[in-house]
Amino acid sequence: MRRWIYVSSPLIVMFIFISFGFKTQEVTVPETLKVKEPTKVLFPKNKTYFTNLVIVPPFLGSSYIGFKEALAFKESQGNYFVTNTLGYLGKYQFGVETLELMGVYNPTIFLNDPVLQERVFYTNVSRNKWILRRDIRRFVGKKIGGIVVTESGMLAAAHLAGAGNVQKYLRSYGSHNVADAYGSTVSKYLKKFSGYDISYVSPKRNPKI
Structure with missing residues (x-):
């Protein structure tokens, strides 16, 4: 036993x-x-930098978040705290004059506040969407210079060159194709950022932060 x-x-x-x-x-x-709506900020809390590293933008789909993160990657590789050689600031590379249009008058505070940068970006897209509202109705779906015009492509190009230059490009059917100091053109942005759903952003006349 x-x-x-x-x-x-x-x-x-x-x-x-x-x-x-x-x-x-x-x-x-x-x-x-649970995440049910776009987050205010997408950035690492601890910034780590690597050399000789190929960085690719995150795949976030065709929503507003996907649009803004793809555009941010093109502008600054998503870095909130960078200033380029021409003095453009932050993740989305805003100029001082554009910031003042949005109601932001302190570039230093702007550069060090990711939440403010996200608010400014949304406000600027909302403003450009209002300015371009008639052109969106008129040109979306048409082909200019071999590029199918989309709302997101127009708004990305407006971020690059201003809504007025996008209107000139569309109304001249591609003849007025301005470029920035680094060689990016309205047509390149129309093509690169086409097909995103920007319905999350409401057009607003002269919005301020």
């Missing part, structure tokens, strides 16, 4: 541990932790 107890006890213990190992538990994500 005692020998049987010595032999069987380790087997019982092993069975108990194994049963715990195969037990599954269902995990439910709390409602408060």
Whole structure:
């Protein structure tokens, strides 16, 4: 009897541990932790820089978030805290004059405030969408210079060159194709950023932060 107890006890213990190992538990994500709308800021809390590293933009789909992050990657590789050689600031590379149109008068505060940068970007897209509202109705779906015109392409080009230059490009059917100091043109942005859904942004006349 005692020998049987010595032999069987380790087997019982092993069975108990194994049963715990195969037990599954269902995990439910709390409602408060679910992401249901665009986040204000997408940036690393701890900035780490690597050399000789090929960086690719995150795939975030064709929503407003995908649009703004793709455009930010083109402008600054998504860096909130960078200033380029021409003095353009932040993740979306805003000039001081554009910031003042949005109601922001302190470039230093702007450069160090990611949430403010996201608000300014949305406000500027909203403003450009208002300015271009008639051109959006008139030209979306048409082909100019081999490029199918889309709303997102127009708004990206307006970020690059201003809504007025986008209007001139469209109304001249591609003849007025301005470029920035680095060689990016209205037509390049129309093509590169086509096909995003920008319905999240409402057009607004002269919006301010």
